[in-house]
Amino acid sequence: MLTVNEVSKLTGVTIRTLHYYDQIGLLSPARRTPSGSRLYGEAELARLQSIMLLRELDFSLGQIAEFMQSPSFDGDAALDEQIRLLEIKKTRLEGMIAHARELRKKGEKLMDFSSFDRTEMEGYKEEARRRWQGTEAYAEYEKRGPGDDAERGKTVADRLMDVFREFGEIRNEPANSEKAFALVKKLQDAVTRDFYTCTDGILAGLGQMYVCDERFKRNIDGSGGEGTAQFVSRAIAEYLAGSGKADRK
Numbered sequence: 001m002l003t004v005n006e007v008s009k010l011t012g013v014t015i016r017t018l019h020y021y022d023q024i025g026l027l028s029p030a031r032r033t034p035s036g037s038r039l040y041g042e043a044e045l046a047r048l049q050s051i052m053l054l055r056e057l058d059f060s061l062g063q064i065a066e067f068m069q070s071p072s073f074d075g076d077a078a079l080d081e082q083i084r085l086l087e088i089k090k091t092r093l094e095g096m097i098a099h100a101r102e103l104r105k106k107g108e109k110l111m112d113f114s115s116f117d118r119t120e121m122e123g124y125k126e127e128a129r130r131r132w133q134g135t136e137a138y139a140e141y142e143k144r145g146p147g148d149d150a151e152r153g154k155t156v157a158d159r160l161m162d163v164f165r166e167f168g169e170i171r172n173e174p175a176n177s178e179k180a181f182a183l184v185k186k187l188q189d190a191v192t193r194d195f196y197t198c199t200d201g202i203l204a205g206l207g208q209m210y211v212c213d214e215r216f217k218r219n220i221d222g223s224g225g226e227g228t229a230q231f232v233s234r235a236i237a238e239y240l241a242g243s244g245k246a247d248r249k
Contacts (some may be wrong), residue, residue, distance in 0.1 A: 001030065001039040011048060023241045024204035026065050027051060050079070057085050060212075062205015156194045161223040163187050167232050168224020175234035176242055184239040187232070200240055207236030 008015045021027035022038065027047055029038035040048075047068070054064045163186055170179050184203075191198035191206070198206075210216050211233045220229040 001041055002045075004029070004038045004040070007040050007045070007048070011045075011052070013048065013052070020204075020237070021048075021051070023237075024061070024065070025199075025201050026061065026068070026204070053079075053086070057089070060205050061208055062202050065199070065201030065205055159194065160187075160190055161219070163190055164220045164223040164228060164232065166224075167220075167235070168228040171224060171228050171231040175231060176238040180231075180235040181239050181242070184232075184235050187236075203236055204240055207233045 002010065004015055004018050007013070007018060018027070018038070022029065027044060030041040030044055031039050033039060050068065051064055054067070055061075059067075163183065166186075167180075167183050170177070170183070173179065188198045188203050191202075196202075210220055210229045217229040220232060221227065224231075
């Protein structure tokens with residue numbers, strides 16, 4: 001068994017990140033010592049490797065949680081997909097390095113943009129995502145989401161933006177306040193009602209997406225004021241940590 005500090009040194013994943021993975025249910029330790037310290041075994045290290053590979057391929061934590069929580073998730077088959085995706089990424093990076101070297105030699109006269117083409121990478125990722133994302137949440141979204149119904153889509157979006165407006169009204173208060181936690185629960189319930197069952201893992205992924213994806217950040221800040229998206233993300237993290245999911249050791 002390895003301690004969280006030993007796992008961090010072995011893998012390069014920060015202790016804070018390992019704590020966060022535990023808090024959102026993505027990677028829990030095998031057991032804890034009487035003092036509450038986390039201990040990890042071979043199974044947990046293997047799961048962490050899968051998480052790290054998927055992160056390297058630019059999948060969000062929310063997507064990774066959905067993949068790995070799915071009853072249809074096949075670790076061996078997923079590894080084959082990951083290898084293929086990494087090979088595509090390697091080829092693309094080698095092309096970009098060659099392009100940069102040619103640019104150094106020829107300057108601005110080099111007008112070949114083919115090395116920047118992400119079509120193959122994105123197409124294969126989408127194909128892999130469809131295979132890995134055989135989750136109840138995805139099936140629910142296909143069945144219950146607004147789909148092509150523009151009017152319903154606007155109603156659903158407006159309801160969600162109303163929640164973010166409420167977050168904006170308290171964005172200068174502590175992210176772990178009762179008001180903030182109540183709004184996180186309201187947000188989680190809204191996603192469950194209008195899209196799919198919003199598990200804690202999915203909620204954690206949304207919290208990251210709200211600040212990492214500029215489109216979401218812009219829309220949320222547009223509803224609640226500048227800094228709202230960041231506040232929502234912090235409130236979600238505090239909610240998941242403070243609602244008994246895991247301690248901070």
